Amino acid sequence: MSQFFQQFPTVFAALNVGFFQTLKLFFCTLLGALPLGLIISFGSMSKFKPLSAVTRVFVWIVRGTPLMIQLLIIFFFPGLVWGNPIWGGGESGRFAAATVAFIINYACYFSEIYRGGIQSIPVGQHEASQVLGLTKSQTFFRVVLLQVIKRIVPPMSNEIITLVKDTSLARIIALQEIIWAGQSFMKGSHGIAGQIWPLFFTGVYYLLFSGILTLLFNKLEKKLSYFKV
Amino acid sequence: MAILEVSNIHKSFGKTEVLKGISFSLEKGNVLSIIGSSGSGKTTLLRCINFLETADVGRITVDGDVIFDSDTQAKLSAKEKRDKQLKIGLVFQQFNLFPQYNVLDNVTLAPRLRAKELPDYKKNKKQIIAEIEEKAKALLAKMGLSDKLENYPCELSGGQQQRVSIARAMALEPKILFFDEPTSALDPELTGEILKVIRELAEEHMTMVIVTHEMSFAKDVSDHIVFMDQGVIAEEGRADEVFDNPQSERLKAFLNNINT
Ligand SMILES: Nc1ncnc2c1ncn2[C@@H]1O[C@H](COP(=O)(O)OP(=O)(O)OP(=O)(O)O)[C@@H](O)[C@H]1O
Numbered sequence: 276m277s278q279f280f281q282q283f284p285t286v287f288a289a290l291n292v293g294f295f296q297t298l299k300l301f302f303c304t305l306l307g308a309l310p311l312g313l314i315i316s317f318g319s320m321s322k323f324k325p326l327s328a329v330t331r332v333f334v335w336i337v338r339g340t341p342l343m344i345q346l347l348i349i350f351f352f353p354g355l356v357w358g359n360p361i362w363g364g365g366e367s368g369r370f371a372a373a374t375v376a377f378i379i380n381y382a383c384y385f386s387e388i389y390r391g392g393i394q395s396i397p398v399g400q401h402e403a404s405q406v407l408g409l410t411k412s413q414t415f416f417r418v419v420l421l422q423v424i425k426r427i428v429p430p431m432s433n434e435i436i437t438l439v440k441d442t443s444l445a446r447i448i449a450l451q452e453i454i455w456a457g458q459s460f461m462k463g464s465h466g467i468a469g470q471i472w473p474l475f476f477t478g479v480y481y482l483l484f485s486g487i488l489t490l491l492f493n494k495l496e497k498k499l500s501y502f503k504v
Numbered sequence: 505m506a507i508l509e510v511s512n513i514h515k516s517f518g519k520t521e522v523l524k525g526i527s528f529s530l531e532k533g534n535v536l537s538i539i540g541s542s543g544s545g546k547t548t549l550l551r552c553i554n555f556l557e558t559a560d561v562g563r564i565t566v567d568g569d570v571i572f573d574s575d576t577q578a579k580l581s582a583k584e585k586r587d588k589q590l591k592i593g594l595v596f597q598q599f600n601l602f603p604q605y606n607v608l609d610n611v612t613l614a615p616r617l618r619a620k621e622l623p624d625y626k627k628n629k630k631q632i633i634a635e636i637e638e639k640a641k642a643l644l645a646k647m648g649l650s651d652k653l654e655n656y657p658c659e660l661s662g663g664q665q666q667r668v669s670i671a672r673a674m675a676l677e678p679k680i681l682f683f684d685e686p687t688s689a690l691d692p693e694l695t696g697e698i699l700k701v702i703r704e705l706a707e708e709h710m711t712m713v714i715v716t717h718e719m720s721f722a723k724d725v726s727d728h729i730v731f732m733d734q735g736v737i738a739e740e741g742r743a744d745e746v747f748d749n750p751q752s753e754r755l756k757a758f759l760n761n762i763n764t
């Protein structure tokens with residue numbers, strides 16, 4: 276027991292460093308994937324058939340294959356096939372590759388949620404806007420958007436909480452996120468070896484983080500409950 | 505001179521011709537009702553006049569301005585089309601209120617966005633918005649909704665929602681107001697309050713075109729009746745004449761069906 280209290284500060288500090296990397300990956304993914312997903316959803320709804328076909332096939336491929344493969348391919352492909360390791364070495368290169376893979380993957384999932392939300396808005400909303408003389412962009416931003424947001428909050432919150440846990444996949448290209456940090460204490464990091472409890476402890480981070488997100492999303496849902504769609 | 509002139513409107517969906525050359529006109533301050541059996545093309549005609557569908561052939565004039573001409577329509581810019589569209593207003597069967605806005609904002613949204621295009625908007629913004637709100641409140645008072653300004657559509661009855669949507673359409677001061685079965689989505693006991701509102705508008709000489717299945721109301725409120733059948737106007741005339749003395753077999757059959 277006293278050994279545990281000796282080790283705790285070291286483990287805690289190391290896990291915080293790993294968790295910071297996890298958080299960074301999480302927020303960078305959202306920052307990229309939320310808007311990119313909207314662009315992809317417009318592509319998949321385009322009346323220009325070739326564009327919507329290409330977009331939908333792309334989304335199908337990304338959603339139909341494991342994120343783990345996408346991570347490996349995006350990380351290793353440039354170096355092994357083009358002979359041009361664009362990601363550079365070290366942690367920052369791994370982080371860049373992981374972020375790109377996550378953004379592409381999550382943008383595709385988000386795009387389908389956006390598309391479902393946009394297409395579920397009754398055509399009467401568009402027609403009423405039109406006969407009232409609203410422009411296409413006024414119709415989207417003033418009439419449709421908030422209704423879409425209200426509809427997509429529940430599926431988006433599911434997807435975003437999945438992202439919290441999916442960030443651990445970046446471990447496969449040795450990104451030093453929190454699982455990597457927790458696992459390192461089995462192999463002698465900071466002079467601590469053969470310990471599995473730090474790995475359990477990483478679970479607490481995930482639980483707290485997804486718990487906070489759940490609360491935030493519930494709050495948002497409540498905030499939008501003043502109207503019905 | 506007629507305020508509305510609709511001439512030779514044709515519209516097909518794929519191979520089926522739904523409107524086969526519709527022409528009629530309407531005097532300022534008059535009320536015209538369009539009756540006819542289901543599928544005869546009444547909604548399609550209203551949608552063509554309100555630009556929700558594009559007629560294949562035809563011409564529509566409002567107050568001397570050509571708002572639609574199938575020969576030149578494609579050349580108009582989006583802004584020109586919107587300006588023409590705003591000469592007329594449309595009230596939907598399903599209300600189509602904006603759920604995230606309260607009653608007052610539903611009515612003021614379009615006028616506020618419209619006002620932004622005024623040259624002096626920036627300078628007189630406060631005053632312009634105040635005027636728009638005042639006018640909206642007056643309209644809503646007329647609709648008997650003064651105590652509902654802050655309510656959201658989901659908090660209103662169907663009849664109240666439809667009254668908001670009438671106020672919303674009138675806030676843009678259209679020269680003609682079109683209604684597509686304004687009471688069909690309502691419970692029977694709420695129908696009366698909408699018909700009353702339309703009657704009051706008729707007394708104030710609002711020019712209106714109403715598609716309706718309420719025959720006694722149509723007879724009562726309208727100056728002119730158009731009876732549509734299979735994409736053509738099978739008969740038209742003064743309200744009392746059309747109902748009391750129908751000429752065509754099809755109209756006779758239609759009226760008989762309704763009354764039984
Ligand atoms: N978008 C469309 N595509 C194909 N056919 C259509 C479309 N809209 C209407 N139609 C057809 O056009 C015909 C006329 O329809 P419309 O809705 O104008 O009739 P209506 O007189 O308004 O009938 P109701 O009294 O039931 O409202 C119908 O046969 C309908 O199936």
Ligand SMILES: [Mg+2]
Pocket residue numbers: 546547548
């Ligand atoms: Mg109809």
